[in-house]
Amino acid sequence: MLTLATITLILVMLMAIARAILGPTIYDRILAVNMFGTKTVLLIAVLGFLSGRPEFLDIALVYALINFISIIGVLRFFEYRSAASKKEYSS
Amino acid sequence: METLTYLLSQLLLLAGSFLIFSGALGLLRFPDFFTRVHAAGVTDTLAATFIILGLMLIAGWGLVQAKLIMIFLFLMITSPTACHALAKSALHGQLKPEDERPDQDSRAP
Amino acid sequence: MSLFLDFSLLLMLIIIAFAIARTRDLFAAVMFSGIYGLLSASFFILSDAVDVAFTEAAVGAGIFPILMLVVLSFVGRYERSERRLKPVPLLIALGCGAVLFVAFQQMPAFGSPDGPSHQHVGPRYIEESPSEIGIPNMVTSVLASYRGFDTLGEVVVIFTAAIGVFALLLGATGWSGHYLPLKPSSMSSHKILRIVGKMLIPLILLFGLYVQFHGEYGPGGGFQAGVIFAAGIILYTMLFGMQRAQRVIPLQALRLLTALGVLIYGSVGIVSILSGGNFLDYSALLPDDIAGQHVGIILIELGVGITVAASMTLIFFAFTLASISAGESDK
Numbered sequence A: 001m002l003t004l005a006t007i008t009l010i011l012v013m014l015m016a017i018a019r020a021i022l023g024p025t026i027y028d029r030i031l032a033v034n035m036f037g038t039k040t041v042l043l044i045a046v047l048g049f050l051s052g053r054p055e056f057l058d059i060a061l062v063y064a065l066i067n068f069i070s071i072i073g074v075l076r077f078f079e080y081r082s083a084a085s086k087k088e089y090s091s
Numbered sequence B: 001m002e003t004l005t006y007l008l009s010q011l012l013l014l015a016g017s018f019l020i021f022s023g024a025l026g027l028l029r030f031p032d033f034f035t036r037v038h039a040a041g042v043t044d045t046l047a048a049t050f051i052i053l054g055l056m057l058i059a060g061w062g063l064v065q066a067k068l069i070m071i072f073l074f075l076m077i078t079s080p081t082a083c084h085a086l087a088k089s090a091l092h093g094q095l096k097p098e099d100e101r102p103d104q105d106s107r108a109p
Numbered sequence C: 001m002s003l004f005l006d007f008s009l010l011l012m013l014i015i016i017a018f019a020i021a022r023t024r025d026l027f028a029a030v031m032f033s034g035i036y037g038l039l040s041a042s043f044f045i046l047s048d049a050v051d052v053a054f055t056e057a058a059v060g061a062g063i064f065p066i067l068m069l070v071v072l073s074f075v076g077r078y079e080r081s082e083r084r085l086k087p088v089p090l091l092i093a094l095g096c097g098a099v100l101f102v103a104f105q106q107m108p109a110f111g112s113p114d115g116p117s118h119q120h121v122g123p124r125y126i127e128e129s130p131s132e133i134g135i136p137n138m139v140t141s142v143l144a145s146y147r148g149f150d151t152l153g154e155v156v157v158i159f160t161a162a163i164g165v166f167a168l169l170l171g172a173t174g175w176s177g178h179y180l181p182l183k184p185s186s187m188s189s190h191k192i193l194r195i196v197g198k199m200l201i202p203l204i205l206l207f208g209l210y211v212q213f214h215g216e217y218g219p220g221g222g223f224q225a226g227v228i229f230a231a232g233i234i235l236y237t238m239l240f241g242m243q244r245a246q247r248v249i250p251l252q253a254l255r256l257l258t259a260l261g262v263l264i265y266g267s268v269g270i271v272s273i274l275s276g277g278n279f280l281d282y283s284a285l286l287p288d289d290i291a292g293q294h295v296g297i298i299l300i301e302l303g304v305g306i307t308v309a310a311s312m313t314l315i316f317f318a319f320t321l322a323s324i325s326a327g328e329s330d331k
Helices: A002-022 A026-051 A056-084 B002-029 B033-059 B063-092 C002-022 C026-046 C050-075 C087-104 C121-132 C138-146 C148-171 C191-213 C222-240 C242-248 C251-274 C289-327
Strands: none
Touching: A002 A026, A002 B002, A002 C002, A002 C026, A026 A056, A026 B002, A026 B033, A026 B063, A026 C026, A056 B063, A056 C026, A056 C050, A056 C191, A056 C222, B002 B033, B033 B063, B063 C191, C002 C026, C026 C050, C050 C138, C050 C222, C050 C289, C121 C138, C121 C289, C138 C148, C138 C289, C148 C251, C148 C289, C191 C222, C191 C289, C222 C242, C222 C289, C242 C289, C251 C289
8 A cells, every 4th residue: 555655646746747837827836836845745754664764754854844934935925026016927 | 453553554545545646636627726726735634644644553653653743743734824825825916716707707606 | 666766756857857947937947946856855765865865855945946036036037038049059968968878878787886886985984984983874974074074165165155145235235234123014914824933933943953963863964954944044034024033133143153153163173183183083082082073073063054054044134135125125
């Protein structure tokens, strides 16, 4: 079942990339990156169990943290820009 | 007892895999940004819960389980917050949900 | 299984690389770079390079998109140049690629025992590190002790980058350390984010400390810890505004801390010389060799962590303050 979870995670990451490339608005892309980040966290955790090395979990924790911070950062900057000059930056 | 935890963990991993797959399918096929946020956000959190719980059952007591609990708590707090921030920022950026756009035909309720 | 994982991750890397190159929307390119950083980190984990994956995740998927977005607030969102096909650079790139392709056919296979990385100093470090240095994480022992000089160079590079950014953005106008006035913040509509941030930021800083001091026993160390620390402070700045962040960490303190880390690192080397050894020879610090190595590694990791955290925060603050004074608007 761990291998099934790994394969599903890789498939979902591919689909998230597809949405990131397709997504008409920038928010779709941000959503895809967020989803990609949480899937990477799960992939690291599952891979750690598959290969029997539990120290990967530190890295999974860092990824979860960094993903959250970068999403908040992106949104704050984007909100600042779209409040400042809406004419130049179409969403 | 051993096989019960093993079976439960396999079931949880299977449920988690199904949830992330359906969430990603929603991400691709839903028509509008806000519906996609709903699909991605809800399934993300729940699927992460199931998969991490499944891994915790495999791991047994110890430091590994403690770290998994921390990852689980962190994802539970930050994943919905990120989706909230995303939807709120999209609203502030004047992105309209699909049925409020003026060029859509209004359907009879 | 591992073949499938390698293949799919590399395929995704190629797709994302094409997407970064082809898009004209720089915001989208920054998003794609975030995905690229996460993919590279996953790939490093598949190659069993755990410390590198750690650093790649923290820097490539966390700090780098945020810093690039601050730059974009200066530069503008869309790429302005024309798209023309340039034949000469294309030919040069293809030529170099072909030469590399021919060259690596003659190298030993990936991971084979008679490759150059397994022949010279590699086995010596692996065999001698437990007895000479005695910490479980060999990556840290190589990074901090056997190749301590290289790490000193890396820290100085980060320090120089921070100085450069600071001088270019704030030095000419002479920021002179005055505080921005505390305006009533427009961030009160972000209550949920603020509450969650208040819960998380202390934990993030604590986790940074854990990574710093756990670097000898597991993946981690000074660089990763510094980046995590900086990420926590940047999160605080984003959620609560620049004015309050400047009161928490004044710019003068940041300048001091950036230099302090490099100073600590260099001082350890000088103390080693004064105690009779070579530069950065930690065995000379204490009468017992192994204890001296441990003390030396802890001190230089501390220096690295302080400099990296202060530099990343300084770069972020410099860009933000410069964009505030350029735009004259509240952030």
